[in-house]
Amino acid sequence: MGSNSFGNLFCVTSFGESHGPALGVTIDGCPAGIALGVEDFLPELGRRRPGQSEITTSRKESDQPELLSGVFEGRTTGMPICVVVRNENQRSKDYEKLRTEFRPGHADETYAGKYGHRDHRGGGRSSGRETLARVIAGVVARKILPETVCIIGHTLQIGPHRAATFEVGAIETNAVRCADSQAAEHMTGYIQELQREFNSCGGLVEILVQNTPAHLGEPVFDKLKARLAHAVMSIGAVTGFSYGAGFATAEMRGQDYISDRRNFGGILGGVSTGEDLRLTASIKPSTSVGDTAKQGRHDPCIVPRVIPVLEAMVAIVLADAWLQARAYQ
C-alpha cells in the first residue's frame, strides 16, 4: 500500500498539491447503497475552509468538490469514490522565492533533500491544503458508522487560555471552536494580538466520540489507540497525541487511575469499551511567522481549522475498525 493511502477495509488515498491543478481523494471500501452526493461534503469543507473569520488566512478558495466515481443515482455502488477539488488560487509567482529559500519549521528542506525535485509552491504536497482530501473521506466514513456515533472536536487550550466549561452548543459559535464561550473570547484576543506581531500560537484539541460502538480495534499492533495515534499524528500540525488521562497518567497512582473510568478514554486493551472516546492532540504554532507571515496568507493559529480534519481522521479510523469488526463477528 502506498504511503498516501490509509486504512485496510475503508481505504483512503489522498493526492494533489496546493498549487497544482487539483487535490482529491479516492475512497475504496465504502459499502453499496449509502446515500451520497457532492452537497454532503460542503458543510465539512466549509468548516475547514480558510477565510471564515478574522483569525484565519485570507486565501479564498471555493473548494467545489466534484464526484467522479462510485456514486450512481445518489447512492454509493461499492466502487471506489473519487472526489476532486480544483485549485483556483494558483498565484505561483508569490512563491518563486521558496524554490531555493527554505521557510524554518516547514517541510521545504526535508522534501528538497529527499526528492531533489519538488513543487515548492505553497508547500506543494506538504501544504495543509492536502487535508481537504481527509475531510471529504471523513464525511463518507461517518456515513458507514451507526448514525448515533457523534464525533466532537473542540479547542481545549490556546496559548495560556484554557477552557473551563464545556457547552457543546458553543463550539461552532466562536472563531476558535471552544466549548467555553468566555475562554473563546480570551483565546481570540490572544490570537489577534499575535497576528499583529506576525507571530502565531498553538493549542490543544480534544476529540470526544459519543456512542462509540464497543469492540473496535484489533490486537496487538492495530489497537484502536494505535490506529488513532497514527491517523492523528499524520496531520502536519499535530505534535502529540494521547487518550483518556493521557500525559497526566505519568503522575497518577494506579488506585486513582482505575477509580474513574474516564481515565481509560473509552479503550481497554486497545479495544473500545462502548464508552465515550476521549482523545487529545497538541497543535504546534504555525511556523509561518515574521517575514514569511508578512508576505503570504497564513493562519496565526491553525487550531480551529485543524478540528474538522481531526474529526475526519477519527471517523476514518472508526469506519475502518467497524468494517473489520463486522468481518470477524
Next chain:
Amino acid sequence: MGSNSFGNLFCVTSFGESHGPALGVTIDGCPAGIALGVEDFLPELGRRRPGQSEITTSRKESDQPELLSGVFEGRTTGMPICVVVRNENQRSKDYEKLRTEFRPGHADETYAGKYGHRDHRGGGRSSGRETLARVIAGVVARKILPETVCIIGHTLQIGPHRAATFEVGAIETNAVRCADSQAAEHMTGYIQELQREFNSCGGLVEILVQNTPAHLGEPVFDKLKARLAHAVMSIGAVTGFSYGAGFATAEMRGQDYISDRRNFGGILGGVSTGEDLRLTASIKPSTSVGDTAKQGRHDPCIVPRVIPVLEAMVAIVLADAWLQARAYQ
C-alpha cells in the same frame, strides 16, 4: 496484513499468549548476510525481563529464545526469521478467578466482549509478556540500520519526580533507567513506598535517536512521526506520544518554536532531518493494584521495563523507513 503484523518492508508478526506454550515473532524482510545468533537477543531480553530489581515483578522466566528459521551459518538468509520463547511459568491455577472476574483497567472485559472465548490466564494475549516479540524484532531492526544510529530510552519522570540532568552513562546503573542518578533514587523510593501500599505509578519516557539518517518517512500518512506514534501507542502501557516540543507546543508562540530546532524533534514535514529524534511517551500506572496486586506478580511501576520495548518499536519503524527510502533512491 493481519493486526498482529507491523511494517511494510521490515515486517514483524507477533504471536503467543502469556501462559500458552510459547510466544514468538516472525521477522520478514531482513536483508541477507547480516550476522545474527540467539545470543544477540539475550542482552535486550535481559533488560526487559522481570525480576531484575526490587521494584519489578518476581515472575521469573529464563526467556530463552530459539531461532527457528532465516539464519544459516550465523548469518541471515533474507528469509523470514522466526524466534520462539517458551513459557516456563504456566501456573494457570493462579488465574482461575479471572475467568469471570475482570480486573479493572485491563483488557479482560473488552476481550471477553469482543471474542467471547479467551485465554484469561495472566492477560493471555494482552499480557505485557507479548512485548518479548517486539524486543527480539528490535534487535534485528537495529542490525539493518547504520551502526552509528543510537537509540536511547530513559525515564524522564515518575510520579512527582523528574530528571533534572542527563548523563547517558547513568541510565543502566539504576533500577528506574533514569539519566539523573539523584532523581533515580527519589523515583525508586517513591515506587517502593507505593509497592508497600499495593499501589502503583506511571511515568514519562524520552527516546532519543542519535545519528538518525536523514530523509526517513513518507508523505502523507506514513510521516515518520505518524509511524512512530502508531508503533509506540501499540504498546499496552502507553497513554500518550509526542515528538520534539510535543504538548508544550500548545503554549508556544511560533517565533519561539522555530528559534530552537530541537523543538522539531528531528522531523520536518514528516521526514527526518538527520538531527536527533526526540520522542516522549507517557506510561500509565499499572492497573494491578489493591487485591489484584496482593495475589499476583506485578510491577508497581512498569516504566523501566517498557523502555527496551519502546526502543525496539522505534528501531522497527526506522528499519522499515530505511529500507523504504532505499527503494526510492
Next chain:
Amino acid sequence: MGSNSFGNLFCVTSFGESHGPALGVTIDGCPAGIALGVEDFLPELGRRRPGQSEITTSRKESDQPELLSGVFEGRTTGMPICVVVRNENQRSKDYEKLRTEFRPGHADETYAGKYGHRDHRGGGRSSGRETLARVIAGVVARKILPETVCIIGHTLQIGPHRAATFEVGAIETNAVRCADSQAAEHMTGYIQELQREFNSCGGLVEILVQNTPAHLGEPVFDKLKARLAHAVMSIGAVTGFSYGAGFATAEMRGQDYISDRRNFGGILGGVSTGEDLRLTASIKPSTSVGDTAKQGRHDPCIVPRVIPVLEAMVAIVLADAWLQARAYQ
C-alpha cells in the same frame, strides 16, 4: 489496502465507471525526477482505444488524459500521480434495459447480487474501459524500469489460427497484433466472419520481456510468477495464465524440461534469472454476442486491444518488484 489498488512500493489505485463522469488512476510510489507529461500517455492509450480498425468496437472516445498531481515542471515529484480521463460517450439510455436484464457471461448478475445497487450502464465498473487506468499506470511503470527492458505482447492464436513465425516488426502493422503477417490475415478474416454473425472469438497472447533485470520476485507468496498471475488474471477477459513452457509441462518429462532454459520462462524459484520472461494469457471470446452485439458497440475479438493492457500489468509488476529488490540490496 483496497481491492482497487495493486502493488506494494509502486501502488496503483484505479477508479471510475464506464459511463460515469470520469475514469482515472492514482500512482503512488513513483520516484522523483522522472520526466513525465500527458503526451507520454497518448501512444499507449491510442493502442488500447476502440475504433482503430474494422474489427473493433465503433465507440469513439478521445481519451484525453489530464494530469492532476505529482508532476511539476515536467518531472515527477515523488508524490502521487493522479491522471483522469473524462467519459464523453455517456449515452446511458442505450443501457436502460440492462438495469434488470443481465447479459450472459457478464458481471451484471454477480454485481447486482453482491452490491444490490449498481451502475448498470455499459458494465459500469466492470467495463473493459476501466483498463484505461492500467494502461496509464503502465506508462509510468516503464519509466521506472531500466530503459533496456522491453515488454512485447503479441497474438499467438485466434480461433484455429496460430502464428507460425515471429517478426517483431510485424506486430503493430496488422489489426490483430500478430507477429506473423500471414497468420494475421487469416485471423482478421476469421474475426470479420464472426462479426457478421454477431458472434465472437478468443485467443492466446504471449508477453515477452527482453532484458529483464535478474533477481526480481520475493519468496514465497510474492514469487514473480505469482504476482504476474495476479496482475494478468485481474484483467476481465483473461481466463488463464502460464509462464515458460506453461500447460505443456503437464506432458513433459523432467529431462526434456531442463534441457531448454526457455521452458523456465525466465523465472527460477520465483525469481527472475535475467533471461527473457515468457508469459502466456488466454483470452475469452467476448460475451456480447447475438442480440447484445446487435444493439451495442462491441468488439468481436478483444484480443488485440487486451495486449497493451497485458503489457501494462506486466510493467506494473516489474516496477514494483524492481523497487522492492532495491530496498533489500
Next chain:
Amino acid sequence: MGSNSFGNLFCVTSFGESHGPALGVTIDGCPAGIALGVEDFLPELGRRRPGQSEITTSRKESDQPELLSGVFEGRTTGMPICVVVRNENQRSKDYEKLRTEFRPGHADETYAGKYGHRDHRGGGRSSGRETLARVIAGVVARKILPETVCIIGHTLQIGPHRAATFEVGAIETNAVRCADSQAAEHMTGYIQELQREFNSCGGLVEILVQNTPAHLGEPVFDKLKARLAHAVMSIGAVTGFSYGAGFATAEMRGQDYISDRRNFGGILGGVSTGEDLRLTASIKPSTSVGDTAKQGRHDPCIVPRVIPVLEAMVAIVLADAWLQARAYQ
C-alpha cells in the same frame, strides 16, 4: 506486508527451511470460538507427506505439528495461531555439493544471485517442504468457511494419460489421486517407468469447489480469479493456472462460450456466482532428474502431493474473501 505473508483478513505467514530447525506458519485473523486442535492437522499433513506410496520420495518425516498459540481449551481465541513442525531429517551432509553446484531448474542459482548467502541444504526455503505451512493454514481456512463448502483436487492428466471419468470416491484410493481408477493405473505405471530412468513427469490438476458461497471476490484487482491465480501460482511446481474453460477459450466462439455456464468456472466479473468453482493448474515435471535424482530423495511426479497444497491455497483465498464479504455486507 512481507512477501512470506498472504491474505488480508485471513493472513497466513509462512516461515522455515527444509533442513533448518523447524518450519511453521502463523495464521492471523481466524475468528474466535472455532474448535481446533493439533489432531485436526494430521489428515491433511498425512496427505501431503512423502513416503506414502511407491511413487513418492522416501524421505520420512513424522511431521508432528505443535500448536504454540491462538487456541485455548480447544477453541480459537481470535489471536494469531502459530503452528510449528520440527525437521527431523537434517542430513545436511548429503547436500554439501549444492553449496556451489546449482541443480538445473531449481531456485539454487537465483537465490544465490539474489541473496549471496543462502541455506543450500535441500533447497532451503525454496524446498517443497515449505508447503507444510500452507496445508496447516488450509485446515484452519476450511473451518471458517461454511461446512458445506467442499474443495476437491484431483489429477486430470499425467504425461499422456488423461482421466476420462470422474468418480469422486476414487481419488484417494490410488497413488496419483485420479478420479478415474483405470487412468490412475496407467499414470502410475508411467511414473514408475520414468522413476527407473531417473526421469520425471508433470501433470494437470483440477480443483472443484462445490457449494461455493456467492459474491466472493472484490473488483478490480482482487477479483476471485486473480486472488486464486496468485495463490496457486505461488506454489513452486505450478506453471499455469486457469478457471472455467481456461485455455480452451482461445479457440471458442462467444455463442458456444455462453451456452454452458460451466465455462464461466463459477466466476463472473471476478465474483463467485454460487456455482461450482472449476480451476486448473499445470504442474511441471520434477527437475531433480538424472544424477540429482540418483543421489537424493525425490518424487518422480510431484502431482499427487501438490493436490493437498492446491486445495489449501484455494481454501485460504476463499476464507479471506468470505471474511471480506462479511465486512461489506
